[in-house]
Amino acid sequence: MNNLFLRTARFYDLDMSDLATHDLAFYRGHAALSQGPILELACGTGRVTIALARAGHSVHGLDLSNSMLAILETKLAGERPEVSDRVSITQGDMAEFNLGRRFSSVIVPFRAFQALTSFEQQRGCLLSVRRHLEPGGRFILDVFMPHPHVLQRWEGATGHVDWVAHDPETGETITRRSRCRRVDPERQIIYPELSFEVTSSDGSVHTFADQLALRFFYPYQIQTLLATHGFRIEEEWGDYQCGPLGYGPEQIYVCRSLA
Numbered sequence: 001m002n003n004l005f006l007r008t009a010r011f012y013d014l015d016m017s018d019l020a021t022h023d024l025a026f027y028r029g030h031a032a033l034s035q036g037p038i039l040e041l042a043c044g045t046g047r048v049t050i051a052l053a054r055a056g057h058s059v060h061g062l063d064l065s066n067s068m069l070a071i072l073e074t075k076l077a078g079e080r081p082e083v084s085d086r087v088s089i090t091q092g093d094m095a096e097f098n099l100g101r102r103f104s105s106v107i108v109p110f111r112a113f114q115a116l117t118s119f120e121q122q123r124g125c126l127l128s129v130r131r132h133l134e135p136g137g138r139f140i141l142d143v144f145m146p147h148p149h150v151l152q153r154w155e156g157a158t159g160h161v162d163w164v165a166h167d168p169e170t171g172e173t174i175t176r177r178s179r180c181r182r183v184d185p186e187r188q189i190i191y192p193e194l195s196f197e198v199t200s201s202d203g204s205v206h207t208f209a210d211q212l213a214l215r216f217f218y219p220y221q222i223q224t225l226l227a228t229h230g231f232r233i234e235e236e237w238g239d240y241q242c243g244p245l246g247y248g249p250e251q252i253y254v255c256r257s258l259a
C-alpha cells in the first residue's frame with residue numbers, strides 16, 4: 001500500500017526538520033483559539049501532535065500506518081506524563097472513520113489529505129470530519145500548490161540527492177533521494193519514490209524506500225470540495241506565515257463546519 005512510510009518511517013522526522021520550524025507556530029496559534037480537544041488526521045510520528053500537547057492541548061491522532069504510530073508511541077514515552085496524558089491515538093483510515101466523539105477542531109497537517117487519491121476517499125474523509133466536529137468547529141487543511149511547472153518537475157525527477165546528513169550517535173551517513181515513477185496528468189496524481197541510503201561507519205550500505213501516490217489539487221478544486229461538503233472557508237493562505245494564496249508553496253484552508 002502506498003503512502004504509509006512502512007520502510008522509511010524512522011527517517012521521517014529527520015526529513016521534516018526544516019519544515020517543522022514553519023508550520024508548528026501556525027498550528028499552535030490556531031489551537032490557542034480552540035476551546036476543546038483537537039483531532040489530527042494522519043498524525044504520523046506526532047510531529048504536530050506532540051507540539052500541541054506540549055502547548056497544553058488534548059489531541060487525538062489518527063493514522064493508518066503502524067510504522068509511523070510506533071514512532072509516535074516511543075516519542076510519547078519520553079514525554080512528561082502531563083504531556084503524554086493529553087494524547088490518544090487510533091490506527092485507522094482517514095477516508096472513513098468513526099471515533100464516537102466530537103472535537104472543537106480537526107486538522108490535517110502537511111499535505112496528508114493528498115494521500116486520498118480518489119474522489120470517494122476525499123468525500124468520505126470530509127463527511128467523517130463533519131460528523132466529528134462540534135457545531136461551528138474549525139477544520140484546517142493543507143495541500144501543496146501545483147505551480148505551472150508541477151508536471152515537468154515531477155516527470156524530470158530521476159533520483160537526485162535532496163540532502164545528506166551525518167548522525168554522530170550512530171556514525172551513519174544518510175542520503176535522501178527522490179524520484180518520480182510516474183505522473184498521471186488526467187487524474188492529477190504523482191507517484192514519487194522516497195529513498196534513504198544509509199552508509200554505516202563500517203562502509204556497508206542499506207537502502208530503504210517507500211512509494212507514494214499523491215493527488216494534487218488546484219485551488220478551485222479544493223474550494224469546491226470544501227463548499228460542497230458543508231464547509232465555509234474563513235481563511236486561505238499560501239504559506240505558514242500567512243502569505244497570500246497563490247504565491248507560496250502551500251494551500252492552507254481554515255474552515256468552519258456549517259450547521
Ligand SMILES: C[S@@+](CC[C@H](N)C(=O)[O-])C[C@H]1O[C@@H](n2cnc3c(N)ncnc32)[C@H](O)[C@@H]1O
Nearest residue numbers: 004042043044047063064065093094109110115
Ligand atoms: C506526510 S505524512 C504527515 C504526518 C504529519 N501530519 C506531519 O505533519 O508530520 C503523511 C501521513 O499520512 C498517513 N496516511 C496516509 N494515508 C492515510 C490514510 N488513508 N488514513 C490515515 N493516515 C494516512 C501516513 O501514514 C503518514 O503518517
